[in-house]
Amino acid sequence: MAEVTLKDVARASGCSVATVSRVLAGTRPVGAETARTVREAAARLGYRPNQVARALRSRSTGTVGLVLPQITNPFFPSLVRELEHALHAEGRAVLLADCDDDPLTEAARIGALLDRQIDALLLIPADEHHSRDAVLEAAARVPLVLLDRGCGPGVADSVAVDNAAGMALVLDHLAATGRRRPCFIGAAGTASTAVERRAAYETGAAAFGPQAPGRTELGDFSVAWGRAAVDRLWPARPDAVVCANDLIAVGALQRLRQLGADVPGEVAVTGFDDIPLAGLADPALTTVRQPVPELAAEATRLLTHRPAGFASRRAVRLTPELVVRASSAEGAR
Template sequence: MVTLRDVARAAGVSPATASRALSAPDLVAPARREHVQQVARELGYRPNRAARELITGRTGNLCLVVPDLENPFFAAVAKGVQARARALGFALLVADAEEDPRLESELVGHLGAQVDGVILCSPRMTDVELDRLGRDVLDDDVPLLLVNRLHAGLPSVVIDNADGIRQAVTHLYALGHRRIGYAGGPVGSWSDAQRRRGLEHASHGLRSIDVVDLGHFPPLFGGGVAAGDLVAASGVTAVLAHNDLLALGILSRLRARGVRVPEDVSVVGYDDIPAATLVSPTLTTVTVPLARLGRAAVDLLIEAGSVPTATESALTSAERARHTAPATALGSDRENAGPPSVLIGVELVVRASTGVASAQSSAAGG
């Protein structure tokens, strides 16, 4: 194992100078600092994590809490967060809150003391609970960032839910669909509320359109199977699902009932998980750049929380620029000088599960 003394010897400096160049670079002349850092990189030097924490006051860890790791959406977000965290020298702790807001709070409170920052993805907590959590975490000087949720006082990275729904409604309307159902997500879901609001705005002003609220469902395949019966009984010619797992369950149930997709009913999902292209018919859905979402979350957490990255002391200015994606490039919203937020754009991907509306729906059959 390469030691600090090995780095100092190879760089021709004292161990104390080598230590400062790597852990407190502002105290070392630029030319000498970059020379020591270059030698450290070439030798593959890795500082002792416990010693570094004592010196710098940081752990080198970030934490991501998600509602359900079995959901492909959250698994993909975790991969994006981990890739970006790793590029910046952080290890990532990932915790599954099992769709339980109480467990979310416990996980953040417990892990917050062990990390340099917390990313909370699609939290199921109420606004009041988030207020309390934000105060508790921020009191400990651990920055907290939300993904897929806006909340006053906390930085966030969100997808453009309303625009995704607008694109889907526009597509279905152009195909002649005038009676469109919406199979919603969990009660209390911020994303579901945003998509419902987007559906209302998108349908406003369109002639002769009837939007049917099919209710709230667990955001899982089984929830879609339950929703499929309501779709079949509702007489809609198209249905928008809160996410792809719901949409896939709807497809399965409609097929079992003898309802043809898209001849009788068109189906649109949201998220574009890998399974969307593996079913027949392939699923029309709103694609979300999940890797980009994860990268933006880490970048904004570090920016908003002033978290020093583990690689900052070992990167030249040019290298640091390559590792950093500014939030403004993703649409940062700094209105009223509040905590920064980043809006991630989405795009409708048209596949085989949507088609021209039938002259007379047979969805009620089967």
């Protein structure tokens, strides 16, 4: 029933499978009259090409793999959405894999996708170091683009936000609005976002004066950690708490309010990423917006337009944007 094949169309239109294939794929010019009959027969029978057979023959599945650390990380869904739309628009389908932040699972998933003959792989690596081998291996087989996070230099093409620039935006803003004693709540992991944001904070914070900056605490990218870190930092009474991402900032915000601190009057709080939650926090969170649609567009562009015989790796950095909200308001002081 739903098993209409090229052969059926050929029989119905009185010509060979080769011709039918040519008409439908537009591979080679074919007589106007025959083309018409073929197209009509195909429509009448409701022919849909079997993509698996097509893939086997043409060595291209029209499928790209997307491997990410944790779909439940609120930054990823919008990215996945943009990627899905961009890829489906070109007729490619997305094989999704969630590796649960575990490099071993990640490697297994990558393997599974490669076995399925994906044309290309989009990967948000779980760990800067431990993902490296799997990435190298995969990059040798298919076009691969690293997204959001890096994985050592020159491993593969990559697209990410300029974390240093983003952190600079935050620090400039805080300085401009009169904050003098910032501190930092970061993530200890080796994920490149953690490392870069941490480093950028250290660099930028120096401008506040030699010993102005308070301590920096390192944990993970979670709300719980944000809460916990505040307990350690608040006694020193910083006037700004810079967080490595929005989840941490939300936690910090919560705990500060519990402790009776006045945000933003007494202390400003900033995040990073601009996840949906950021705008909903109270007070709304000042943060750095990642250009998600641009990240997705650039990633798919890198996948598709890969210059032949172009060995060198491309690393695209997109500039983020500062989103100032209530949590760092000046007027309230």
